[in-house]
Amino acid sequence: MTSDQTPAQRLPTLEDVAQVAGVSRATVSRVINNIRNVDPQLHKVVWDAVTATGYVPNRAARSLVTGRTGAIALVVSEAENRAADDPFLGRFFSDPFFGRVVGGVLSVLRPSGVHLALVLxxxxxxxxxxVSDVRQGQVDGVVVLSLHPHDPLPQLLADAGVPAVLYGRPAAPMPISYVxxxxxxxxxLAADHLxxxxxxxxxxxSGSVDMPAGVDRLNGFREAMxxxxxxxxxxxxGGFTQEGAERAMERLLTEHPEVDGVFVASDVMAQGAMMVLRDHGKSVPDDVAVIGFDDSxxxxxxxPPLTTVRQPVEDMAAEMARLLLTRIDSRANRTTSVIFDPDLVQRASA
Amino acid sequence: MTSDQTPAQRLPTLEDVAQVAGVSRATVSRVINNIRNVDPQLHKVVWDAVTATGYVPNRAARSLVTGRTGAIALVVSEAENRAADDPFLGRFFSDPFFGRVVGGVLSVLRPSGVHLALVLxxxxxxxxxxVSDVRQGQVDGVVVLSLHPHDPLPQLLADAGVPAVLYGRPAAPMPISYVxxxxxxxxxLAADHLxxxxxxxxxxxSGSVDMPAGVDRLNGFREAMxxxxxxxxxxxxGGFTQEGAERAMERLLTEHPEVDGVFVASDVMAQGAMMVLRDHGKSVPDDVAVIGFDDSxxxxxxxPPLTTVRQPVEDMAAEMARLLLTRIDSRANRTTSVIFDPDLVQRASA
DNA sequence: GCACAAAGGGAGAGCGCTCTCCGCTCCCGA
DNA sequence: TCGGGAGCGGAGAGCGCTCTCCCTTTGTGC
Known part of the structure; x- marks a missing residue:
């Protein structure tokens, strides 16, 4: 075989690099991990050897000794729904929201070389x-999208004292970080604009009133009005679904035909509401102004394009990742929350 | 300390289980991995010990010796776009399609205990x-969503002979598996229905004609007509975007005002087309019948709800995972393709 | 009764890495 | 000139697991 044919056989190890550089494994390790001072000259020699050999640290070996995996999990928790015939993951995964969160999280993780595992x-x-996965060291921590108010996962995580960050305030108060x-x-913003x-x-x-987002959007709007x-x-x-919102809009038109402005607690619901308005011959925004929430x-x-309260999903997700990495790094069990300011994005519907 | 106070300190290892069961590490390992025959009685004793200790195999240690990670990556490849100010991952991640693929893949992975890492x-x-990640053993293989016709990734994977499965036929023929x-x-189906x-x-x-899906949907439709x-x-x-489709529909109405049936190469585009039709006072399906593609x-x-050609995304994604796992297991470098039959989902638009 | 085979269990060698020790060198002040 | 300390490199012990030997036990046929 030519020299090109076997390099795939065995990947270069620390030992190989050490040999090429003429130093010990330990020194190479120190250079790679930037730990302690290494003579600048040696430093360069080692890096050259790393480049020459094409060395990449073996994650498993490193993880074995450090007890860190260099991976976190994005957990999508939808406990307590699931009709038996529900297609695996239901509607949520086909909700753009999911992808935006993934994007935000990855933007932080990528530079730090941490892997993102997806868990349902x-x-x-x-x-x-x-919980046991993270305690057993399958991943170093979790970022959680919890979809139901009675989801047991946040409490389990809080009890276990596991590094975790939620998207959205937990339904019940508990010691756990969130954005x-x-x-x-x-x-x-919506009320003032209307x-x-x-x-x-x-x-x-409104959205489901048993969810924090549902309650807060409703109460916040009432308070502002x-x-x-x-x-x-x-x-x-409207239960946070398009169909629910359509029904709600029908009722609203029946019981309050004079309505000329609606704050709808999510864009998806607003979309449904606007369809019903059109079906009833009402023009948006001239007859009825509509404001959504999310900017999805x-x-x-x-x-028409929706005027809506923008929730900076990507930024929030990125912050989740940052909080989690900090928490993992420090090993301290402090919980933090970061609250983002929403904007009103003005489009044609109001 | 009482026996209850330190269990979190150190996780149980094979050694611990072996001690409890009164056998050697090797035997426990054999039982755990179901390798070779172990005396049924001992088998039970070992499992009891596993339960008693709450033992879970350490992934890193196992991976270190087997050379397998028990993880595959879902790679979303969007090489060659990205304006500098493009938010991290652009529109794709907010496309429901992404989530559906994730769901399908996970449905297969979960039972087999394989982790899914997300990579951009x-x-x-x-x-x-x-490519280097998988060669270096960061993951055992990859499932690829390639978004652009000139994406270099499929070719790189094929060249490297790395376990990989694509969603959709590659733009150029190459030895790589796909669904x-x-x-x-x-x-x-669409043509016959119209x-x-x-x-x-x-x-x-049509969609972008430099993408296989774009070309095939167009040519297939013409051939059938x-x-x-x-x-x-x-x-x-229509370039596979809603705006592109809106422009296309405008032109179509201008140049062929007599049109009474349109096959639109994606649902998102069809949505845009229908909005334009409505703006022009055309009713769907009475004046113009519209058929989409994807069933997204x-x-x-x-x-109205769209009559569309259903692409079984979840099933296809699941099959990707299955193909990949098989390929990884067999270590044979065979490429396979699996083609799914579409259905016509009849709703109100045609 | 013996040879042999088959089957099940144990011992132990690593997988590639980090990290604690330890020892060497070199510089500085007395 | 010498002691002491700081700085830096090396040796080596594992991390928890799998897997290859090898040994013991048991079963089988002549």
């Missing part, structure tokens, strides 16, 4: 497995 | 890194 926790057992958006502030537009009969379509002197705002539960891709693809 | 290959360097949908057949509906003036909005005796089908390039979530959320 579909039921309580799976949640327990997630969130200032929902009240966002709802206020009032400034001159809307006289404002209503809202109250500040504007509007004592009562009719609200209808649905906001742009809807007709 | 944004440029040629990143592609090279992917795909029978596009011609799908286009034929003709059966009685459409007299059929046109099509030809079989139906329609020699010429006007076509407009856009098909359901559009008004």
């Amino acid at each position: 926790a579909g039921d309580e057992d799976a949640c327990a497995k997630v 969130d958006v200032a929902t009240y502030q966002g709802a206020k 009032v400034a537009r001159g809307c006289q009969h404002v209503a809202t379509i 109250a500040k504007q002197g509007v004592a009562y705002v009719p609200s209808y539960d 891709s649905a906001a742009l693809s809807s007709r | 290959a944004g440029d040629e360097d990143a592609c090279a890194k992917v 795909d949908v029978a596009t011609y057949q799908g286009a034929k 003709v059966a509906r009685g459409c007299q003036h059929v046109a099509t909005i 030809a079989k139906q005796g329609v020699a010429y089908v006007p076509s407009y390039d 979530s856009a098909a359901l959320s559009s008004r």
Whole structure:
């Protein structure tokens, strides 16, 4: 065989690099990991040897001795739903939101060389497995997208004292880190905008009221309207689904046909609401102004494009990753929360 | 210390289990891995010890000696785009398609205990890194979503002889495994349906013609229409984006106002096309019948709901994972392709 | 009764890396 | 000139696991 044919046989190890550089394994290791001072000359010699051999550290070996894996998991927890015939992961994975989170997390992870493993926790057992996984050192920590208010995972993680960061405030108070958006502030942006537009009969379509996001968006909006002197705002539960919002909008039109402004607690729901408005011959924004929440891709693809409260998903996800890495690095068990400011993105619907 | 106080200190190892079971490490390992015959009685004793100690194999240690990581990567390759100010991963991650693939892949991986790592290959360097990653044993193989026709990654993978499976036929022929949908057949379903509906003036909005999916959907549709005796089908390039499709539809209406049936090469594009049709006062499906392609979530959320050629994304993704696992297991370097049959999902738009 | 085979279990050598020790060298102050 | 300390490199012990030997036990046929 020519020299080109066998290099794939055995990958270069620290030992090989050491031999080429004429130093010991330990020194090469020190150079690679930038630990302690190594004579600058030797330093260069070693790096040259690394380049020459094409050496890349073996993750498994390193992990074995350090007890760190260099990987974190993105856990999508949807415990407690799942009809038996539900296609594996249901609607969530086909929600653009998921991808945006992944993108944000990866943007932080990539430079630091940490791997991102994707994990689905579909039921309580799976949640327990997630906890044991991280305790057993399969991953160093977890970033969690928890989809249901009664999801047991956050509590399990908090109890286990495992490095974890949630997207969104947990439904019940518990010692666990999270990132969130200032929902009240966002709802206020929407309220102020509708009032400034001159809307006289404002209503809202809320998300599920058993979820923090649902409650906060509703209460925040009501509070802001109250500040504007509007004592009562009719609200209808859209359950965070397009169909739910369509039904809610139908009811709203029936019971309050005079409505001229609606704050809808998510863009997807707003899309449904606008379809119903159109079906009823109402024009948006002239007859009824509509404001969504999230600034998801649905906001742009809807007709008319949606004025919405922007939730900086990518930034928030990136912050989750940063918080987690810090927590893992420090080994200290401190919980932190970071709250992001929302913006009002003004498009055509209001 | 009591026996209860330190268990978290050190995780149980094979050695511990062996001690509890009163056998050697080797035997426990044999039981765990189901390798060779172990006396059924001992077998049980060992399992009891595993349960009692709460033992979970250490991935790193195992990986170190076997040379397998028990992880595969899902690579999203978007080499050669990326404006400098492009938010990390651009639009793709917010496309529901991504999540559906993840779901399909995970459904296969989970039972087999293989981890899924997410990797982004944004440029040629990143592609090279992917190849070296798998050669260096960071992961055992890769599943690839390649977004651009001139993406170098598939060729790199093929050259390196690395275990890999693509979603969709590569733009240029090369020895690499892939799964795909029978596009011609799908286009034929659409053509036959439009003709059966009685459409007299059929046109099509195609995807990018430099992508296999774009070309095949266009040619397949033309061929099928030809079989139906329609020699010429006007076509407009929508570039697989909603905006592109909107422009294409505008042109189509200008140049062929008599059109009464359109095959649009993706649901997202179809959504845009329908909006333009509505803006022009055309009703769907009465004035113009519209058929999409993919059966993505856009098909359901559009008004009216879209009749579309269903691409079984989850199934295809699952098959990718299966092919990859088989390939990794066998260590044989055989390439395979699996082609899925599309269905016509009939909704309201045609 | 013996030779032989087959089968099950144990011992031990690493896999590639980090990290603690230890020892050498060199510089500085007394 | 010499002691002491700081700085830097090397030796070597594992991390937890698999897997190859090898030994023991048991079964089988003549």
